[in-house]
Amino acid sequence: MTALMIQGCGSNVGKSLLVAGLCRAARRRGLSVAPFKPQNMSNNAAVTVDGGEIGRAQALQALACGLEPLTDMNPVLLKPETDTGAQVIVQGRRRATVRARDYAALKPELMASVLESFGRLRAAHELVIVEGAGSPAEVNLRRGDIANMGFARAADVPVILAGDIDRGGVIAQVVGTQAVLDPEDAAMVAGFLVNKFRGDPSLFDDGYRLIEARTGWRGFGVLPYFADAARLPAEDALDIGQGTRGGALKVACLALSRIANFDDLDPLKAEPAVSLTMVRAGQPIPGDCDLVILPGTKSTVGDLAFLRAQGWDIDLAAHVRRGGAVLGICGGYQMLGRVIADPDGIEGVAGETGGLGLLDVVTVMSAEKRLTRTSAIHAASGAAMEGYEIHIGRTEGPDRARPFAMVDGAPEGAVSADGRIMGSYLHGMFTGDAFRAAFLGGLGAASVAGYGQGVEAVLDALADHMEAHLDVAGLLALAR
CATH class of the missing domain: 3.40.50.300 (P-loop containing nucleotide triphosphate hydrolases)
Known part of the structure; x- marks a missing residue:
């Protein structure tokens, strides 16, 4: 009133x-x-x-x-x-x-x-x-x-x-x-x-x-x-800070110019076993990191060009050769594929852009935006996941035969044959304690439960x- x-x-x-x-x-x-x-x-x-x-x-x-x-x-x-x-x-x-x-x-x-x-x-x-x-x-x-x-x-x-x-x-x-x-x-x-x-x-x-x-x-x-x-979710990309230090598991996230829905990182920042580094423009991807995250972006094609301008595509290739893992979320997932097609010019000039080629998938942009909360099962561990989707574009290709997760019995995301390159449209996946523990456990790190209780x-x-x-x-x- x-x-x-x-x-x-x-x-x-x-x-x-x-x-x-x-x-x-x-x-x-x-x-x-x-x-x-x-x-x-x-x-x-x-x-x-x-x-x-x-x-x-x-x-x-x-x-x-x-x-x-x-x-x-x-x-x-x-x-x-x-x-x-x-x-x-x-x-x-x-x-x-x-x-x-x-x-x-x-x-x-x-x-x-x-x-x-x-x-x-x-x-x-x-x-x-x-x-x-x-x-x-x-x-x-x-x-x-x-x-x-x-x-x-x-x-x-x-x-x-x-x-x-x-x-x-x-x-x-x-x-x-x-x-x-x-x-x-x-x-x-x-x-x-x-x-x-x-x-x-x-x-x-x-x-x-x-x-x-x-x-x-x-x-x-x-x-x-x-x-x-x-310790609360940041709204502004300027508030992400430089990450955290001290944990044995080294995670690097690329600070894209149009980074979006970066609250994916907040639960990782709260993990004592994780050292999270935000890689800024002009900085190289650390050579000793275990996992590189390509986050969401408001402009997939524009930020793919930004990524290449920093030389991060070369750093990523070296990271993969060293046996490192990569996780692309939403726009980051789209970048990992072979091609991003935008026939109607949704993000700018109509046409096709070559992706990073780390996953054998192709994304086609469309005007329709998918907005939904999603419950899923992590394919590798069987852990329950909760997240949300907020994206345009549909991604298909051979690597989708190895899904990152299952949603109502249907495959979601894609994983490379060696399991080290992963892509998913699910934002907010790390909020859930069970999935976060399973994912970090797969990388050799223990997780501390209670992220949601910590925010409260x-x-x-x-x-x-x-x-x-x-x-x-x-x-x-x-x-x-």
């Missing part, structure tokens, strides 16, 4: 985490609460229970609420395909692919869908906690805005502004945001909070009071840096952290 919105002084100030923590805190108070983000931009999507896709952060926030993710939780999702264009997903389904300069003309049409989805959530729950996008200080984008103040005013939702002290200049962030906002937009702001403080928060007392005095806004606290955030524990710890340092009761009382 009521709602509260967290907006940020900039991108990556911690809005997603703040919303997740507030959702968990509200749930623990016995409230029926749901997350909402009018517009998100991310190639890390989640498949929803109602058969669409939303940003991965909203799926984590839904988990914090004890809910299954729904398309209404993120009615507009932008999935960048190039530096200047993105696929527009509306209420879980692809609407169009547009250039950035043309998206502004489309936004007014999207507000109706945003408000429709928000209305359904608001009617179904006692509280909806809304996450903004970027910053309302980007006033050059205010016309037709559906993500920040445009939404807040249309839906009459009070706003809390979050500043990030970790990157410096937080006083200017908050005071400056008020200075550039239209007075009617500024009137929607009910207060502010300061996020990611390192050290003794009392050292910022004077700065905190200065912000209150200059803005007239109520402060809701200074939140110390929450280090365990790294971090969400509880996040809520505790916020309760200890912020006026959470005051924040929730603002909702209307």
Whole structure:
């Protein structure tokens, strides 16, 4: 029935985490609460229970609420395909692919869908906690805005502004945001909070009071840096970090330019027996790694060219000659084949592109996107698997006779004759403890069970952290 919105002084100030923590805190108070983000931009999507896709952060926030993710939780999702264009997903389904300069003309049409989805959530729950996008200080984008103040005013939702002290200049962030906002937009702001403080928060007392005095806004606290955030699924590819060190099993993942659905890596990062390395542009694939992962991508053909430009195709060939294993997931699976055919130019220029040739399969792209949650059985071990598919294209060929998994008795994915090259369309496969243990065991590493329980524990710890340092009761009382 009521709602509260967290907006940020900039991108990556911690809005997603703040919303997740507030959702968990509200749930623990016995409230029926749901997350909402009018517009998100991310190639890390989640498949929803109602058969669409939303940003991965909203799926984590839904988990914090004890809910299954729904398309209404993120009615507009932008999935960048190039530096200047993105696929527009509306209420879980692809609407169009547009250039950035043309998206502004489309936004007014999207507000109706945003408000429709928000209305359904608001009617179904006692509280909806809304996450903004970027910053309302980007006033050059205010016309037709559906993500920040445009939404807040249309839906009459009070706003809390979050500043990030970790990157410096937080006083200017908050005071400056008020200075550039239209007075009617500024009137929607009910207060502010300061996020990611390192050290003794009392050292910022004077700065905190200065912000209150200059803005007239109520402060809701200074939140110390929450280090365990790294144990939660990342939404932004920039948040993947450099991986982990210490485990005997060395895994390298290629940081493709359009990497997508990289939450596949999160359970591996949590394994003490695994050392995970993100191989960045210009870096070679480590010669001592045991497994190389080719992750999902929003542009298979484009990222195949990117891969070759780094010389990773040569490194992969050497890795295979040394007896190393390779796992391609979704777009990475497509790259492992002999050919990627795109007769209709779905990803760009129509035609065929030679693959890496490590699997004897061929992929044909088509406009139809497969979006589904999937239960499967790992063919090599018999372990149960849970995952999701979110891809275009169909892959066939002789190596499909050796499937990676079985889905309802039908083969899924492909494996080379020696068993060392594996491809699958199943994202999220490592979340399940049984399969992850079986897969890592096949590579000679032991697994620690309880990944899902670990995420739940971090969400509880996040809520505790916020309760200890912020006026959470005051924040929730603002909702209307």
